Amino acid sequence: MAQPHRLPDIPAADFKLDTTLASGQSFRWRKHDDAYVGIVGATVLRVRHADNRLSVETSDKSFTVDDAKRYFGLDMDLAAVLRTIDVDAQVNAAIKRYRGLRVLNQDGWETLASFICSSFNNIKRIEGMIERLAQTYGDPVALNGFRSFSFPKPERIAASTERKLRTLGLGYRAAYLLAASRLVAGGRLHLDHMRKVDYDAAKTALLGCDGVGDKVADCVALFGCGKFEAFPIDVWMERAMRYYFRHRRMTRAVLHRYARQHFGPYAGVAQQYLFHYVRCASFP
C-alpha cells in the first residue's frame, strides 16, 4: 500500500498557486483550509504555497520533485516569458495583477476528456461531470483521510456506453467522449506523441476528434501538450480582445491570427492572463 510522503520544499518564487488553480485550466483541485488537494495521474497531492516555497505531500513516492515542478509550470522562466508577451496596456494590467499565474502541464488524455466536457458548459458543472466520471471509472486513491479517484484511463471509458455516460450528466458530449476514448485506447490518437510534434500537427490531430473544435483543441494543446503558442478563444477571450478591435468586426479566425503575431510563441501564456483578468473583472 502506498505511503504518504512529503517532498522536499520546492523553490517557487514568481508563483501564485491559488490564481493558477482558479484560472480554469484544471477541474480537480479543491481548497482544504490553507492547502489545495488534487489528483495528478494516480497520485493525490496536497500542496501549500508560502514564503516562495511550495510544500507537497503525495500519496506515494512515485511522484517526484521534478514531476511537481513540471506539473505546476515551475520549470518555465516566467520572467523571461512575460517580457515577450508584455506588449500592450491591457496584457500589462493583467500581468501586474496576476503575476505568478502559470500554465499547468497536465496529462494529455485528461485534458482532452475534460475539455470535451467543457463545451457549451459552465465550470461548476464541468467539475461535477469529471468527478462522477472519476468515481465511476477511476481507481480509488487516498492521502491520509482524503479519499478520491484517479481520472479514468481511456480504456475504461472506451468499454462503457453512451447511455451510461449520459447517466453521469454528460448530455450530448457523451458520444464525443466515448468516441475520443476509443481513438486513444485504440492507438489511433497518440497524445504523448503530441508533445514531440509541432503545434500545427498536434492541433490537426486533435481536431480529428468529433466534438473537438478550434477552442478545445487549443486548450488541449496548451494545457495538455506543452504548446505555448496555442491560443484558445472562447466568449471571455472575445470580450478581452474587443480591446484590440474597438469597432472593427472580429471573427475568431481574425482574432487567432492577430494573437499569434501580436504575442508570439508564448501567446498561450498571454491568453491565460487575459482570460483570468476579464473573467474575474466581472465577478471580483
Add this chain to the structure above:
DNA sequence: CGCCAGGTGCTGA
C-alpha cells in the same frame, strides 16, 4: 422560471 455556460457540427448563402 429564464438565462447562461472556457463550443461544435451542420446548413445554406
Add this chain to the structure above:
DNA sequence: TCAGCACATGGC
C-alpha cells in the same frame, strides 16, 4: 469563408 441554428443539463 461565415452567419444562424440546435444541442443536454443544471447552477444561479
